[in-house]
Amino acid sequence: MNTDKTIDKAYEPHELEKHWYQTWEKSGYFAPSGKGEPYCIPLPPPNVTGSLHMGHGFGFTLVDVLIRYERMRGKNTLWQGGTDHAGIATQMVVERKLQLETKQSRHDLGREKFVDKIWEWKEESGGNISRQLRRMGASIDWERERFTMDEGMSHAVREVFIKLYEEGLIYRGKRLVNWDPVLLTAISDLEVTNEEEEGKLWHIRYPLADDASKHIIVATTRPETMLGDVAIAVHPDDERYQKLIGKQVKLPLTDRTIPIIADTYVDPLFGTGCVKITPAHDFNDYAVGERHKLTPINIFTPTAHINENAPEAYRGLERFVARKKIVADLEALELIDKIDKHKLKVPRGDRSQAVIEPYLTWQWYVKSKVLAEPAIRAVEKGDVRFIPENWNKTYFQWMNNIEDWCISRQLWWGHRIPVWYDESGKSYVGQDEADARKRNKLAADVKLTQDEDVLDTWFSSALWPFSTLGWPEKTPEFNTFFPTSTLVTGFDIIFFWVARMVMMSLKFTGKVPFKDVYITGLIRDSEGHKMSKSKGNVLDPIDLIDGISLDDLVAKRTYGLMQPAMAQKIEKTTRKEFPEGIPSFGTDALRFTFCSVASYTREIRFDVNRLGGYRNFCNKLWNAARYVMMNVGTTLDPDFRRDDTIASSSDDTIASSSRRKPGSSELSLPDRWILSRLQRTIQEAHKQLAVYRFDLFAQTIYDFIWNEYCDWYLELSKPILTTVNYSQEMQRGTRYTLVTVLENILRLLHPIMPFITEDIWQRIAPLAGVKGKTIMLQPYPEVIKDKINDEAEAELEWLKSIIVAVRTIRSEMNIPPGKQLPVLLRKGNDKDKKYLSAHQHSLQTLAKLESINWLKADETPPPAATAFVGELEIYIPFSGFIIKEEETARLNREIGKLDKELTALKTKLGNAQFVDRAPAEVVAKERARLDDIEATLVKLRSQMRALQNAAEPSRPAAG
């Protein structure tokens, strides 16, 4: 391998990506221009817990595409970036780190020191995240980067809390919450996941108080909570238990008796139709307890151990240990009727995976129904628009059934609740203690203590679109950029985040937070599984950019697992999926891949193989640019100006161009064609991006670059530039078009592939007469309508079809691509003749023809391979390379295909219903097609006959 040359020839992303990002950032190109219509996207702030994953890479790439596009379109564009403190997640990470490194718990350290530790971690981790974002090419305005616990953000959080409190929309209540007995905090409904697990249904006998020989049987999935039972409930209409309602039963293992009550909540068909009521430990029971004015008995400590409210025998036992002992004791007393297998939904904390305990505590809540109403209307009215549209159903469903939001968390990391209590427990709110005193006119000697808890992380996230812009101050940024334009996020956080932003924003700014919400799919692995550390199937976007060896990848995936036993399995599947590790693809290829998978579907199986194709695409573009530079020269032709209108001629003959003035240019057919195709591409690109079809946007540009510009236009430019058959004017026109279209392509593609386009543009722009420091701030291509040229497109299609026809014959006959062939033409209409005389040279070059000769219309062609393009007949006479059998077989295949279609068409057109009822144009189209096929078949069949009569030609004397 000739390394020196290939390095020069090949596209090498790394250096260029690093170089250009630094240049952009240093030059301040990411900041809003201050001119034009405002356009703003708030970055969904990644958690400072760690590093960016594929989902981030995906979403942020799409945002960057939008941002770069709108910036180039001249809008005053702001990508507002930052990170989220992510209360529980971050606290857990740092706690674990502390435990590993110093064997200390956060309690050993104390609140203040522990929070300091987290801040240290935040600096490190936040830095990591912004490094990764930079590698991705994200054009975030770093000057304006925010963190949800910045002073400004915190001020906004307290402001919102105070206002809601003062309006009675925030209240403190003692009620059941989802309690995480491992993390020792309440969590919201949304943070609980319910998964079906194998469990048991215990049937327990509760003896009647007045007659211990009789008993009532209760079915339960949680026998240990019986120690907190306050009643047995039956359905009021359940005939089996009518007589027992109002009686007392003896609660086994305790010395308490409890009543039998009637409540419609009970499902008579489930279990025995009798339900134990444990208001302190079950959400439904709590409601029943309230209805019947029963006092809940809490039997658990915060860590879910049995507390002093239970009989001494069980105190101090962990809940599942207690369950075993209780069941054993009941069995000993012969109070277990039976034990059935039973599937049940087990609630687990989404962070800790601990089984969640419904637990009676004091917590702060936001009244949600009032806030939800305007938020529902905003989407109904279309002030906020979901894309794809059907996500609004999901949104409505949640919003219409919204429950109050538990916002307090028993954590140390987060926004401390701005509430102070006096010694009687009365609460006062304020920005700080002094403010709380002032607001409530409290004397200096009133002792106040602040609430120990912090707010749910999503409370501050809900303010993100406006708090980052300086709210509650009336900053210029807020006035300019709010409401923001678009939010790009995954459907997994519609409830957590999107809905709450809409609610809070309407409440506090009176405006929606954003107009469009583009909901992305979720990135999954190639098997369709969710990517997660514990499954060991995560991919780091940076590893796709830089590449990673198999061993490093295995090490990375198996490091620090919660379940080390998984390591072996993970290693095995990793080695199988990536036997060679992952090669380096560069950022641009990764970004293009992300765009190309961004359709409206909700699950995206990420296939690393696609990256290779798009890296190749980079290489293609790179080499196309090399070709252009080789042919255009290194200095600007003074006649070239961007989007210059250059005289066009209707044909490419040398004669017609001699009329031009010296120094002027003339556009050839390929020039006019590619300029026209460029316009259509630009049009389509705008159209697709307007509806957030990043996949079609990317595909449109890809197709144009590869299949039209490279495959056809560059090839067609070769004969013009390299032979003397063409005038200088025309060569100049071709050079102009080469460089102009390339310059347009680069701008078109820049939002997706910012690095390679900038790198090439820097060299191309001067040759195209374009001035500017960076492609980033160049105008995005707009359609120039009068360059759309239907005639040129039709004419070039004609040329292509002739070339393709010859190539197909050549390929099907296994004739080497380089072998020059003689071609005979027959019949054809005036247009065929005119086009042919104009483009003979191009045709000859691209189809590799030795000669082109016309036969008279009535002349019998020699034995030959044949193709028909409209009325034109193409013959490639038999030679050593073309043999009768192959051509016979080929013709047969062709006839077979057309015959089948003909039959179908005939039946269709023979159907009176179709002819009568279908639109005339559809019928006419089918008729034309029928005629076309029939004509072709006649020709093919006659060719077949001719072939059968022909003798095998003698091999040419010289090969």
Next chain:
RNA sequence: GGGUGCUUAGCUCAGCUGGUAGAGCAACGCCCUUACAAGGCGUGGGUCGGGGGUUCGAUCCCCUCAGCACCCA
């Protein structure tokens, strides 16, 4: 239990307001043609999950069944 998606070529996916299907990758054949072998030029491959309905005509609209996935309770 309620809801939302998905099922199209070997794989991953497009398919606009209904007019009998496309791309990329993979496969196969021929080529190292002076931008690119990370390439060029061609080729093969699909009863569009099953059934029913509406329609002249259904991958597309409606119903139903099956499988898969997710969300809410």
